[in-house]
Amino acid sequence: MSYMDLKSPPRREERLKACIAHGGSVCDLGGKGKKSCLVDDGERGFTQGSICLLLPALAMLNTLPDNVVLMHSAIGCGTCTHSQNANVRFGGNVRWGKVKDGVWLSTALNETDVISGGEEKLEQAIIEADERYHPFSISVVSGCVPGIIGDDIDTVVKQLQPRVKAKLLPVHCEGFKTKIWATAYDAVYHSIGRTLLERSRVDGAEEGEGVDAGMVPYAGLERLPRTVNLMNVSSMGRVDELELTRLLTALGLEVNVFPVFAHPEGMVKATQAALSVSTCPTHDDYFLTYLEERFGVPYLLKHMPIGIENSGLWLRDVARQFGAEEEVAAIIRKEEAELQEALAEFRPLFTGKTVFVSAGEFRALATARLLEELGFRVVGIRSFHHDEFAQGEYDKLAATAQEDYPIDIANVQPFEEVNLLKRIKPDLFLGHANGNATAAKLGIATHVIYNTGLAYIGYRGAYDLARRLARQLKNPTYNRRLAENLTLPYTDEWYGSHPFSYINSRGGTTV
Amino acid sequence: MSEHFIERSRYLCALGGAAATVTAIPKAIPILHSASGCAGNFAWTQNGGSGLQVGGYCGALTTPSSNIQEHEVVFGGDDRLREQVASTLKVMAGELFVVLTGCVPEIIGEDIKSVVAEFSSQGAPIIGAETGGFRGNSYWGYDLVLQALFRDFVATSTDKERLKVNLWGIAPYGDPFWRGNLEGVRHLLEQLGLEVNSFFTTKDTLDSIRQGGSAALNIVVSEVYGLGAALLAEERHGIPFLSTPLPIGPTASEIFLRSVGTKLGLSAERVDEVIAREKGDYFRLLEPLTDCWNDLDLQRYAVVVGDANYAGALTRFLADDLGWLPELTVCTDPLGEEERQRLTDGLATLASGYRANLVFETDASQVIHHLRKKWPAGNGATYQNTFAPAFVVGSSLERELAQTLGAGHLSVTFPVANRAIIDRGYTGFRGGLRLTEDLISSIVGGR
Incomplete structure (x- = not known):
């Protein structure tokens, strides 16, 4: 039995032994030490709020053209779409020359629904959304409330599907059920697979009926021998997609970007590809395993093409699959030579400057390597979670580290960050969306590590990031003035405590 | 208006409104007793809707939160809250701590009052409010925090x-x-x-x-x-x-x-x-605008789309001060019958004598249908009195409507994704001048 036969995907805590609470160092996690937290995840006795899997799931679903997102939860769940809508508008415009807002709805479960159940309301909402918006698909996304009161969105969807025109995609995002928000990618991919790619379900046949033997593309379609699936769960903007497309096209390959901004009707194309290439194992392992097992599409899931060396490794792996080792070597030689020459003007400014990096695990580590390549010295990293896929990246960093530095495995938790930053006093901080304010208020130069309007990936990304960092370092006055005039909301007692003193402290064991 | 869903809601849940309200109180620290994603959802919502304002002294991802999980759903979350409050008092520097509950603990029947009472009886400056998301929207959450302040924080005084x-x-x-x-x-x-x-x-x-x-x-x-x-x-x-x-x-x-x-x-x-x-x-300040007001023909038909505060207030200003023609006013809040009546009565008699047309519609994609009832689309006839020149005062989600109407547009009501707002305001006499500047500036931007 495959995970795809389940209504919802397993939690990453179980499937990957992923964890979010560990205070270690680069030598602990990489190189020979390898004392990771994979077995025993600690809980913090003090925690700050972060996001749940709903947010990245919506970041993907909102981009799908001709899809309506229907939240089944209380009215607040999913309002993060107000900021994600900027990406929907911008992303649509750069791809199709048309600015359009996403369409997102909520069943807005109230006190009565909590007591008497919300399934009927959901049914009516689906019917009405189908009639009003005529979408190709409706993603029915459950939040915490249905998860507790026991609403069964899968049964509602199954019973209703024959009565509505839109394809219904049930997506499970009950936030309290997993602390690893990367489970979001599994949840969305799971629904795409079950709803749009499985022949039995697409054709409306009963489960198990008429299913192909597997290892071939979706029924009636041919294998496309030069097409690769370039996986993007919304961590790359169009500018980054174009950079990777440019490099893959140079190898004579056709690129199928999947799944963001892909029309649900055309998603079956992913089953025809000769290869799937991930840019981040945190995102894609669940789905790529499925695409291989079910449709015979092999995959690459190792390197993230952020950084000069990493971009080359990523590209070489792809080329090897198509016997294009020589071509790729020439491309990489040329790209690197050109890039290194262009970077020369920034090196004097960067060399020896210290940097603290914070992001999802793979992105944080790959970006840290890039910053080393640019001349910075990495002095601290916060990874939003930890799992086995990152081992190679920790090894790379442990090998190049001049001295050991802290690694904070934390689902943000800026209280640990502020404590570390006060001690380490880096020259530069790179943090995720809504995650740079703490460092900024300490007067440290900051730059966002992820923004779909900016370039980060490949050779173009390395250069553009360098340019932007040079700009930030040239005049970090905005942050300095903040630091001179604002106070962060932490006690002196906390600044004097060990930064990791609340890890494994739950239940009063070690504080 | 759908009875079964709300389209692109222009507010959060009660917890979201409550958390934002506590963040806005001087030196106050919210403590969420909720699932881990609530605080982040609020941060992203503010990022996209509140004119580029996210958090403050203690908000967004800095907000302490018990981050309860399945374990607490099964075994209860009182102890986790107790631990979180105790550690928050050690880590966070604040002068007022406000515990706010989300959906999960409230549905499983957690009682935060006793936990809050334990700490306040020991002298901690702490109060609480039950703000589960299903209890109402963010405006109700705002109200609940004010209620908690008047109930448990504001000193009673017989001398007024x-x-x-x-x-x-x-x-x-x-x-x-x-x-x-x-x-x-x-x-x-x-x-x-x-x-x-x-x-x-x-x-x-x-x-x-x-x-x-x-x-x-x-x-x-x-x-x-x-x-x-x-x-x-x-x-x-x-x-x-x-x-x-x-x-x-x-x-x-x-x-x-x-x-x-x-x-x-x-x-x-x-x-x-x-x-x-x-x-x-x-x-005296408005006076010098008068020539250009006339020369550039700056009077407009208008559609106003706003929350319960702005829908009426913007309509009044346009009709009674600016001399525009607000032909349709849409209030996007889900309101009870009595509240609707109150707002409708309030707009019945305007100082200028202009007749406003207020409708209640939570789904702003439907605004165009309300407008077309009175102002049909152009039919290609040589002579037709159409809804033009037009302007839409609403949120950033009204840009599509403005485009459809060929109208000008200004974002004033939530969500405002396309303006940076710090302390700009439209209330009072001076606020009217600010709003006039912003409306007219958006019309003459290409000049």
């Missing part, structure tokens, strides 16, 4: 100070112009010689909030938001309240000042003097 008032009715971050709007009304009241506690401006302190019990009047510049707290304060602190529309521009500000004067028994001369001075300034 005749010239002291509390002011609220504008939800922080829910109204992207909350700071400026509060300051604008505060300025009006100060002109009358009143001492004002407005909770959330830079002039307010926790101490002035605590002393709010000695106010002679509570002024709620909303016909919907914050009325629960007004009723509670009346009962608990014996302070009567005055609920008014949000005063934008000279006509509304004049009416506002007179109703406050009457309610407080201020001398009519005093009120007249303030109005005359403010109004004199307003028109």
